[in-house]
Amino acid sequence: MSYVGIVLISHSPKVVEGIKDIIRQVIHDVPIELAGGTDENEIGTSIEKIQVAIDKAYSEKGVLLMYDLGSAKMNAEMAIEMSEKDNIKIVEAPLLEGSYVAAVESGMNKSLDEVVKALEKGF
Template sequence: MDYVGIVLISHSPKVVEGIKDIIRQVIHEVPVELAGGTEEDEIGTSVDKILEATKRAHSVKGVLLLYDLGSAMMNAELAIELSNYDNIKVAKDVPLVEGAYVAAVESGMGKSLEDVLEAVNRV
């Protein structure tokens, strides 16, 4: 079965690693990729890291990007523009931990990108 892939974007690599650990306690099949910190693993975000994580998480059902702070959203949107995919969405104004968990659960049930995004937006 194909699943909506999930990319977790944070200014801190440790934040997204911890969120993925929480998700993996109950959901194993859904692709969850990380784009935390800069290329030097400093605090910040990286369009290149987001693009690479998106490529790894991508499936025919698409990818949902979740982020922590506003500048991460800008880099997520730029990564979408630079990608070759048309089935990528950004979950805007969603709490990262709760949103990522709900996205993984919904994706694990085989739902579409639009359905996963709708569920996340209710968080």
């Protein structure tokens, strides 16, 4: 079975690691990849890390990008532009709560658009 993949983007590697730990307490099958911190694992974001995470999380159902702060969104948008894949979306929702809801919705075998709608409705 294929699920919408999720990429968690944060300025801190520890933040996305913690969020993934919380989600994995309940949701086990949904692909969740991390793009936290710079390439040197310092505070910031990395387009390259986001691209690698997209490639790993991607399925035929697509992938959803969740981020913490504005510059992370900008790097996510650039990563999407540089990607050769379709069906990638960014959602504006709280990183922890939104990622959790997205994982639950994806785990219910919903489409990328359905997951996005659930997040837009809930926040």
